Every structure is written in C-alpha cells, then in structure tokens.
Amino acid sequence: MNTSINDIQIIEIPKIVDHRGNISVIEKEVLPYEVKRVYYLYDVPSGAVRGGHAHIEQAEFLIAVSGSFDVILNDGTNEKKVTLNKPNKGLLIPKGIWRELEDFSSGSVCLVLASDVYDEADYIREYANFKAQK
Incomplete structure (x- = not known):
C-alpha cells in the first residue's frame, strides 16, 4: 500500500447546462475503474463522523450531490482536508488512504461510486493497524 496523498484527485464531472436544470453525467471514461457498487450517505446527524477506515484494494469516488461535507485524508504520514460542495466535482480516493467524513451540512448527500x-x-x-501496514 504505497499510496500517498498525492494520488488523490478532484475530478470534474461533465456538466450539461440547461435553463431547465443542469445535468452531470458519469460515464466509463470519467473514472479509472468499473463501478461495482453505489451507495450514499444522508441524514447524517450534526457532529457525526463517517468513514474512519481505509481500503486495501478498493478505490472510491465521493460526490456531494447535495450540501457539503469535509473529507479528511491520511496516507500514514501526511494529512489533507478536502471540502466537497459541488455536484459536478468528485473526490477520487485510491486504495490505501485513511478517510473520515465530517461537518455534514443539513440535507447533505454523499454519493459513493466504488x-x-x-x-x-x-x-x-x-x-x-493502518499505520502498521504503511
């Protein structure tokens, strides 16, 4: 697991602007992997922290489809905070990165493409255990 903070990417999701409402589309060329699972976090109570883990092999792409939240990322040596608050920008977290999600705004929804x-x-x-494996 030699992944570092430098491997994390903010990826802009294509956005189609329309006066009736915008559309963002994620097709196979947007992510470097085939999506095998989709889930979302919502109704997160004020002050709650989600995540608190790393993956050995799985990568994840997080999007704030509504509201905002902070993602605290750690590679065992360095730490970085990323605020997600736009539905057309997502955070690609490769394997081997510890993550915690916090400061969810009211009504926020975090979509995860795994x-x-x-x-x-x-x-x-x-x-x-994460630090011991780095």
Whole structure:
C-alpha cells in the first residue's frame, strides 16, 4: 500500500447546462475503474463522523450531490482536508488512504461510486493497524 496523498484527485464531472436544470453525467471514461457498487450517505446527524477506515484494494469516488461535507485524508504520514460542495466535482480516493467524513451540512448527500462490491476483509478499521501496514 504505497499510496500517498498525492494520488488523490478532484475530478470534474461533465456538466450539461440547461435553463431547465443542469445535468452531470458519469460515464466509463470519467473514472479509472468499473463501478461495482453505489451507495450514499444522508441524514447524517450534526457532529457525526463517517468513514474512519481505509481500503486495501478498493478505490472510491465521493460526490456531494447535495450540501457539503469535509473529507479528511491520511496516507500514514501526511494529512489533507478536502471540502466537497459541488455536484459536478468528485473526490477520487485510491486504495490505501485513511478517510473520515465530517461537518455534514443539513440535507447533505454523499454519493459513493466504488470499484468493488462490499468485502469486510478489504477494510482496515483501526488506524493503528493502518499505520502498521504503511
């Protein structure tokens, strides 16, 4: 797991502007992997923190489709905070990066496009174990 903070990317999602409402489209060339799972976080209580893990192999693409939230990213040495607040920009988190999501605005929705199906064995849920594997 030699991934670093420098491997994290903000990717602009193509946006079609229309006076009736904008549309953003994610097609296969936007992400460097085939999407195998889609899930979303919503109704996150004020002050709650989500995430708190890293993946051994899975990559994820996070989008604030509504509202805003902060993503705290850590590669075992360096830390970076990214605020997501636009539905046409997403955060690509490669494998091997610890993430925590916090400061959810009221009504925010975090959409996640994952490179693999759920597999508990792919999660590192203790930060000390994450640091030991770096």
